[in-house]
Amino acid sequence: MTQQADVVVVGGGQAGLAAGYHLRRLGVDFVILDGQSTPGGAWQHTWDSLRLFSPAAYSSLPGRLMPPQPGEVYPDAGHVVEYLADYEKRYALPIQRGVRVDGVHRDGTFLRVETDAGSWRARSVISATGTWARPFVPAVVGQELFAGRQLHTTGYRRPADFTGQRAAVVGGGNSGAQIAADLALAGIDTAWMTQRPPRFLGDDIDGRALFDVATARRHALEAGRTDTGGVASLGDIVAVPPVRAARNAGLLSAREMFTELTATGMRWPDGTWAAADAVIWCTGFRPALAHLTPLQLRGGRGHIATDGTRAIGEPRLHLLGYGDWTGPASATLIGVGRTARDAAQQIRILLR
Structure with missing residues (x-):
């Protein structure tokens, strides 16, 4: 059976939820397809002692401040999972869980999203699958x-x-x-x-300062000024x-x-x-983009060339939350909201 929505969001972690928030505000018809059976994205799979770099108020998705965790300045991963689960309920985001997206294909004026639970036809697709599913291990002799x-x-x-x-x-x-x-x-x-x-980094630097640095870099680049180097310049x-x-x-x-x-x-x-x-x-990750292989958009380093979040080779596709190449600080809770808003606004214009 083939279903239809104006926008299909692939991935129900923090980036997918931020996209859903802004699409809902704009009155766009959409669905979020998530391969996991429970809310929380990658946060539900981290190590026990993991803490955020920032206090809760500085680790929030658009529209809803993360409440503080009792007794903790820097919330743990479990608190983040609870926040994300509450977030999707609060905004009644249309999420279908346990749905694996196998491929996104061009289909005339539509993009066809093939899943293990059937097909979707969409006028636009937001890929928000992150990187956790693609751990990188370097080759070493022996x-x-x-x-x-x-x-x-x-x-x-x-x-x-x-x-x-x-x-x-x-x-x-x-x-x-x-x-x-x-x-x-x-x-x-x-x-x-x-x-x-x-x-x-200096002992006094946490996620609040890092977000300010990333924002300053974005403003400098948008104004055509010299690249400040962003967070990477600090450590x-x-x-x-x-x-x-x-x-x-x-x-x-x-x-x-x-x-x-x-x-x-x-x-x-x-x-x-x-x-x-x-x-x-602890050698990092690569973007999880296998579902976009049918579109044949990948370039160097496995990235897809983008203008902001929009794929240059397929303007009906947006990539959200993969790191600075899809928006400064877009792989963070607080940073993904801006690029999600921009993507949603561009999609609304496309759908007119």
Whole structure:
């Protein structure tokens, strides 16, 4: 059976909900298709100790402030999931869950969205699938020989899972620093490897300041001024309290990346070796865009060329929430609202 809506939003996480909020305000007919069975997007799959970088009020989607979490300055992932579930109910967003989108196809004046629950015809599609479903693990010599456990950030939950083991954490971003700190503070024998020396932001910088920096960069680019470099110019790691505690206790010293895995450990270019029972790859993600393959739009680095959120090669398609290439800070709770609003306004004009 083929159903129809003016707009199909693919993905029911924070970006999809922000899109739904603005489409509803504009009176646009739409549906949100989400592959997960419960609300919360990627937030329902993170590690136990994860906290936001910002207080609740600075981590909100459009139209509804996130309430503070009792006893916490920086809310945990569970609180975010509760907020997102309440958000979609509050605005009665039309979400169909447990629906996997297999492909988006051109179909004359429509885009045809094929799913495991039937087809949809839409005049416009918003892709808001994020990156969590596409973890990236770099190729390393000897990787297939390592007899221990290898997992990505997506598979890490808690230090207790590594009791009595020697853990190697790879990655110099926020995830790598937070997971290395989580393990080390729990007494797990932890080694932390990064491609370059870790760059910590000032202890007084949290998500509020980062959003201001990203906004200033956007204004500079829109005005044709010199690129300020945005958040990347300040550093790579937000010194959230556990990271700060581990660093100050001397438990968070990074060493250079190893070049080879052996059956029982890691080897460096100078021939030194260290034992490891588990390797946790905190090495980032790629945009989850397989459902857009039929449109043949991908360019370098797997990205689709966009003007703002609109795909240059298919103006009926918008991409929302994948990072700075689809809008400054668009992969954050507070940042996705602006680009969602812009996408919804452009779609309303297209539908006239």
